[in-house]
Amino acid sequence: MKLKHIHIDKYKIFRDFDIDFCLGDKPQNLIVITGNNGNGKTTLLRDIIFGTAATVKPYSIITVQNEDGIVTFTLPTTCEDESYTKDFSKVKFYPTNTDISIEQLQNEILNYVDKSINEKGKTSFGAYTKIQSLINDIFKEINLQICFKGVSQDKKLIFVNTAEEEFGIEGLSAGEQQILSKMFILFTEDMKNHIILIDELETSLHPACQTQILSVLRRCSEANDCQIIVTTQSPLVIASAYKEEIRLLVRDDSGYVKVKPCDNSPYGWLVEKVLREIQGVKYLRVPEIENQLDKLKELIKEEKYESDVFKQKLATIETTLGVSDPDLILIRMEVLRQKKKRIMK
Known part of the structure; x- marks a missing residue:
C-alpha cells in the first residue's frame, strides 16, 4: 500500500490542507517533509497517517493505492471499517528518539535469524547468507569491509574483516552501528508493501551518516516495494x-x-545554500559575529579601511575566527582591491 493524497478539513494548525505523495499520478517511494518547528510535521505523521495519538479523530480524506487499486477513506467515518483497519495495519511509525542499543540490535538480528530458520525453513547457512545480504544492501555505497560470519555458541553475532579477524557487533564503527540500528528492520521482508513513517530522521545520526541515509532509504523502498515518509530539519539530509x-x-x-x-532541487547543494534558500535561515553564524562582519564591510564601503577603528575591529574578529576564515579572506581581498583602485586613479 502507498499513500497518494491527504486532505485535512480542520485539525489543529491544518485548515483545508492538501498534500500529495505522487509524481504525476504514481505514488512516490520516498517523501521528505521539512519545515520550521511547530509546522505540523509530527502531527501529520502521527495523528493523521498513523492515527493513534489523536484524541479527537481529524476530519480528513486519505487516498491510497493498494492491491485492489485506488481507495479513498473518509475519516473519522471509516475508522472502524475492516478495509481501513487492514490497510493501515501496514503503517509503521518510528517517533523521535527510538534508537535501540547495541544489545537490542544484536537481539533483533538474532531473532530474525531464528525466525528465518523456524518459520521459513532456512538452514543456518541460508539465514546467515540472508543477513549478510541485508547488511550489504544497507551499506552498499559505504564500502563496508566486513562480513557477517555467524552466531557464536553464547549467542553473539560474529563479524569478520578483510584481514580475517573476527569481532562482535561492538567492533563496528559508531556510524555503522547507528545506520544498522535504524535500518536493519526496514530491510527485512516484514516491511514489504508497508508505509514507513520516520519522525526526525537525523536524530542521533552523525553528520557523515546524514548525507548517506536517504540513499539507503531509497534502496530499502525499492527492495521491499514500500513507501517511506520522513520528516527532517537537517540541511545535510535535505541536500x-x-x-x-x-x-x-x-x-x-x-x-x-x-x-x-x-522550486529547485537541493540535491548536492552546500549546507549554507540549503539553510538560506530552503530553510530561510538569516544568520549562518551567531548574530554577534554577523554584525561584526557587516560593520567591517560598511567601513570598507565608506573607504575607512585604513582607520584605527577598522584595524582594531579586524584584529579582534581575526582572534575569534582565525585569519583563514573565508569571510575575512574576502574582506582583506576587498581592501587590497580598493587600495589598488585608488592608486590607479
Missing part, C-alpha cells in the same frame, strides 16, 4: 533529496500550514 521528494510545510497569512513547492 541529499531530489526536488520531487521534498514537501515544504510553511504557514500562510492566516497562520495555518500549507505545502509549498520546492
